Amino acid sequence: MDDKRNWITAILLSAAILLGWNFVSQKFFPTPKKPDVTQTVAGTNGTPATTPATQGQPSGLPAAPGAAAPVSQAVVPVEAALASGNRVPIETPAISGSINLVGARVDDITLTKYRQTIKKNAPPVRLFAPGNTKAAYFASVGWAAQGIQVPASNSVWTATGTKLTQTTPVTLSWSNATGQTFRIEFSIDDDYLITAKQTIVNAGTAPVSASSYALLDRLGKPTDPHEKDSVTIHVGPTGFLGGKSVFDVNYEYLEEDGEVKYNSAAWLGFTDKYWLAAIIPAKGERVTASMSAPSANNYQTLFARSFAQVAPGKQVTTTSRIFAGAKEVGTLEHYEKDLGITRLSNAIDWGWFEFFEVPIFKLLDWLFKQVGNFGVAIMILTLIIRLLMFPIAQRQFHSMAQMRLVQPKMKALQERYKDDKPRQQQELMKLYKDEKINPLAGCLPIVIQIPIFYALYKVLMLTIEMRHQPFALWIKDLSAPDPAHFLNLFGLLNFTPPSLLALGPLALILGITMWLQFRLNPQATDPVQQQVFKIMPWMFMFIMAPFAAGLLLYWITNNCLSIAQQQFMYRKFPQLKAAPAK
Numbered sequence: 001m002d003d004k005r006n007w008i009t010a011i012l013l014s015a016a017i018l019l020g021w022n023f024v025s026q027k028f029f030p031t032p033k034k035p036d037v038t039q040t041v042a043g044t045n046g047t048p049a050t051t052p053a054t055q056g057q058p059s060g061l062p063a064a065p066g067a068a069a070p071v072s073q074a075v076v077p078v079e080a081a082l083a084s085g086n087r088v089p090i091e092t093p094a095i096s097g098s099i100n101l102v103g104a105r106v107d108d109i110t111l112t113k114y115r116q117t118i119k120k121n122a123p124p125v126r127l128f129a130p131g132n133t134k135a136a137y138f139a140s141v142g143w144a145a146q147g148i149q150v151p152a153s154n155s156v157w158t159a160t161g162t163k164l165t166q167t168t169p170v171t172l173s174w175s176n177a178t179g180q181t182f183r184i185e186f187s188i189d190d191d192y193l194i195t196a197k198q199t200i201v202n203a204g205t206a207p208v209s210a211s212s213y214a215l216l217d218r219l220g221k222p223t224d225p226h227e228k229d230s231v232t233i234h235v236g237p238t239g240f241l242g243g244k245s246v247f248d249v250n251y252e253y254l255e256e257d258g259e260v261k262y263n264s265a266a267w268l269g270f271t272d273k274y275w276l277a278a279i280i281p282a283k284g285e286r287v288t289a290s291m292s293a294p295s296a297n298n299y300q301t302l303f304a305r306s307f308a309q310v311a312p313g314k315q316v317t318t319t320s321r322i323f324a325g326a327k328e329v330g331t332l333e334h335y336e337k338d339l340g341i342t343r344l345s346n347a348i349d350w351g352w353f354e355f356f357e358v359p360i361f362k363l364l365d366w367l368f369k370q371v372g373n374f375g376v377a378i379m380i381l382t383l384i385i386r387l388l389m390f391p392i393a394q395r396q397f398h399s400m401a402q403m404r405l406v407q408p409k410m411k412a413l414q415e416r417y418k419d420d421k422p423r424q425q426q427e428l429m430k431l432y433k434d435e436k437i438n439p440l441a442g443c444l445p446i447v448i449q450i451p452i453f454y455a456l457y458k459v460l461m462l463t464i465e466m467r468h469q470p471f472a473l474w475i476k477d478l479s480a481p482d483p484a485h486f487l488n489l490f491g492l493l494n495f496t497p498p499s500l501l502a503l504g505p506l507a508l509i510l511g512i513t514m515w516l517q518f519r520l521n522p523q524a525t526d527p528v529q530q531q532v533f534k535i536m537p538w539m540f541m542f543i544m545a546p547f548a549a550g551l552l553l554y555w556i557t558n559n560c561l562s563i564a565q566q567q568f569m570y571r572k573f574p575q576l577k578a579a580p581a582k
Contacts, residue, residue, distance in 0.1 A: 192325025239268025375471030
């Protein structure tokens, strides 16, 4: 029985580590913060905060375009930045925003289908913001050249077209003094993909050598603890680079090493939990790419093409694409399959169990579309899983029935060899063999439940489709923890309890249903096992309290179905029904 006791202890420890490591790592071992030197606090003389003047210039592979001498820009609110300067509006069913004609930057993107919070009239999610704002984040395409002037970050472009929509493209143009004209034709689809055709026309008298590039520039990183890079969810620089998906580079890595280079790129950019900004070369195009931190708290991803000769009277056109939007599974898969953007769906960090998590997501999403309530969809999913596992449960109860029948013999062996543990173990193993009993068969459903539970955890944490989905009563967002807490009297007291003490009604119901389920199980003969099973419900109640309400709903439903199934099996195996564990 020692082996069985150790095995059960290992299962409990593994489950606790699986469920609690993400919380523990964020709370007790956070990534050290480096000082933000890109902004200075206003002093007594009223000097405003400033941002790096070089922000938005490519720090990576191509030479930086010619530009005026650096000038510090005062940090201004987004609204003020958008009100100044020339802009071309962007309007589609999914996004709204504008293109800045100064620098030809796509620096104003809001996602109209998504709100920042669940509150009524909450503002839409802002993804991109202009370069002289606190959370600057934008995309830019441009050129590097030898011996000629190219557009810079302060160059003013001329627009042909008044608004960028799915049916009305917009072309920007800029010319230098030596006869070269640069054009960018922007078009956009119904979702989140902007296409930029970059053309250089050489009307001069001599050939020119030029390279085109695309970049993303981001000032700062997410401050929300739920949006930070963790063991289970990658947040930060990412892409399909050098023939593989990149999840091992984060903001801190770039701050320490400065730059990471790649000899090929299908796409690259920055991922948040639910949002993605990516730059994408043409399918099959050979480019080089880099991720870098050109200055403190400033991050760039960039790809560039090789320099090419443009003869007099000729032109060269290249195509870059910009993804700026939500990581919707269907949308990413559409771009991947129909446009050939290699592994764009991997912007969602499914991890090692993608083969299992994606089917779970698709079934859950389909159920949600059928019933219209995500919580009900979780409950139906739980029922489907239980039905699929019913044959395994039958074998489990059959094994438990056999264990119950031989318990008197087991107790006799334990008493006879209580001073000789090795001999006791040998005799017990012989008894299992003679009676054709597998003592671990009863744990099989628990083992199977672990990957299912983990897959649902990843689905709830990662997929935008599950964000802000209500269930009933006080549960307004199943992807967030239970908002009701006993310690603050369900919000009457103005404080938020620590995560480990944020015990709400769902966690309490989870503990009670697990306790009831364990009481229906045949009592373990080993006193250590008895103590473990007494503690488990309340231990998991506290462990699970900070997790998404949808996970707790899944587990509660699973416990209730298990209790019903146990009652059914007790009728089938009457020998199992003994006095419940106390």
